[in-house]
Amino acid sequence: MTEDPKSAWKAGAGLSRRGFLHAGAAGLAGVPLAGCTAAPDSGDSGRRPALTRPEGVEDDAWSHIREHFILQPGTAYMNNASLGMPPASVAEAVGAGYEALSRDPLRGKNELGAFIASNVVPRMAAYLGAATDEIVLTRNASEALHMGTVGIRLERGDEVLVTSQEHPAGRRPWDYRAAQDGIKVNTVFVPSPLESGEQAIGLVEEALTPATRVIAFCHVTRGGHLYPVRGLCSLARERGIVSHVDGAQAVGMFPVDLHALGCDTYSASLHKWLLGPMGTGVFFVRAGARDRVGSAFAPDGEGGMAAYQPPGTSSLPLRAALAASLDLAEAMGPGNVAARTRHLSDYLKARLAALQGVTILSGATPATSCPGSTIFEQEGVDAVEAVGLVAQRGRIHIDEHQRDGHNAIRISTHVYNTTGEIDRLVDVLQTLSP
Ligand SMILES: Cc1ncc(COP(=O)(O)O)c(C=O)c1O
Structure with missing residues (x-):
């Protein structure tokens, strides 16, 4: 066991991006954990195939990836849009993180925190096409959406446009703000299914008024409809309107490049398509949009992206285990x-x-x-x-x-x-x- 409280996690962070969790069988299990006399048993990880990139789309090419999941035989899981099924490495990493906390709470907390800051957050930002200081981890997309909604600076009489297909997490905080702050929430009806991206952009454009200050919409709806995010964000930008995007159903399912999308805020679940531990999400605020999106945790507006991080206790083992989800996501591409x-x-x-x-x-x-x-x-x-x-x-x-x-x-x-x-x-x- 090392004397430097952060060294174990630093050691992990110093390995290749994909390497940390593989350095030790179950990821976090492989490094000397705080207070551990022995690293937690990695279960079957040694018998799992290497995480190599599949070639092609057929079942055979993906069979080695399937072996990283421990779903009970005979069951098929086709409800990822509700909750992703994490690979075994994620479950093991969560366990290892909690074990570190149980064995030596203070040291475990420091080490997990340092690992998240030095490994998970920068990798997550890179995966999302964002800068490290443009994201904070959250408990889910709902928390992130709420942070954005309460943070966006608005005045009485300002209007917000939401689509008819928003999740309650994307809609209800606006209704709350309408009641509290005297803003007006307008809803644009978007048909299911969409005929085209142009149709959605046209409908949104028609529904804008001179008082619209925010457009809030999904990247992918609960029904799986894909919205033309780049076009909607560019429409918002041209009109000086904040774009507030719900990416709960997008991150992990296909490449998401936040800078290329041009959104001002983006909120996502990491426990759906990215296959992270249940209770993980992310909130993005474009660096150039910070003056328009405040944080309840930093009323003075100081502190950069860290100002958006709720200061209380968070589940460090879950957040640290996102490294294992990223390992898988990066390996697959x-x-x-x-x-x-x-x-x-x-x-x-x-x-x-x-x-x-x-x-x-x-x-x-x-x-x-x-x-x-x-x-x-x-x-x-x-x-x-x-x-x-x-x-x-x-x-x-x-x-x-x-x-x-x-x-x-x-x-x-x-x-x-x-x-x-x-x-x-x-x-x-x-x-x-x-
Ligand atoms: C479009 C959309 N937004 C937000 C959410 C809420 O996500 P979370 O459970 O991560 O808060 C969901 C969950 O199903 C969703 O589908």
Whole structure:
């Protein structure tokens, strides 16, 4: 055990970006942890295949990635849009972090904190195309969205435009501000599915008024519709309006480059498509937008991005374990993840299209539908009941999307799903039709 309280985590940070968690079997398990006489057992990590980049989109090319997940055999998980299924390395890293805290709380806390600052945050920023001092980690997208909403400087009478497809986490804090601060929240109806990105931009543009100061919208909606974020942000910028983007359903599913998107704030979950530990998210404020986005934690506006970080206790083991999620994400490559998830969704859509009574509601083109989530209605089938029946009959976990006027079933597949699992799903769906 080393005398320098930060050395263990520094040692990790000094390894290659992908290397830290592999240096020791389960990531955090491999370095001398605070107070540990022995590093926690890494379980099966030594038997897992190397994290090499898959070539192509077929199941075979991704089978070694699948081996990094410990889902119980016989179950298929297709509900990533609700909660991602973290790889074993993430679960092990969370355990190792808590063990460090249990063995020596003060030292564990210092070491975890130093590791997060020196490794996780810079890597996360790079992964998102942001500068290190433009992001802070949060507990989820909701917290980040709330921080942005309460922070954006507005005056009585100012207007905010939100779309009809926002998650309550993206909508309700605005309603709160309307009641408290006398701002006006306008809602623009966006159809599900979108016809095109231009359609969404046109609708938003028409709904702007001279008093609009913020446009708040999703990158990907809960139904999997892909919004033209770059175009919407550029429209906002041209009009001097703040763009406040909800990326909960985007980060980890396809490449996200925040500088290229041009948004002022961006909030995301890291426990969905990035497969991070449950209870992790990120909040981005573009460096040039800080004067328009304050922080409740720094009323004087001082402190750079650190001013947005809630000063209280946070779950350091969860945040440190994001290094393991990044290891996986970086090894796979965000573009490859998008291609693989798109391949699986295309396969699903082709199988669904051949079923009697099924209407696919996802956007018809990749420009309007995200790679990983698919929604559809099945004649005579209640979507909420379908979720239970599919779990019962096929041990397959899916979700419903009874919103935006739909009675839809939502299937959200990630890289580790297979075409065989999709075939199984389609077989079970067929048993649901009256
Ligand atoms: C579009 C969208 N925004 C926000 C959220 C909230 O995310 P979190 O659970 O990370 O707060 C979700 C969760 O499903 C979502 O789909």
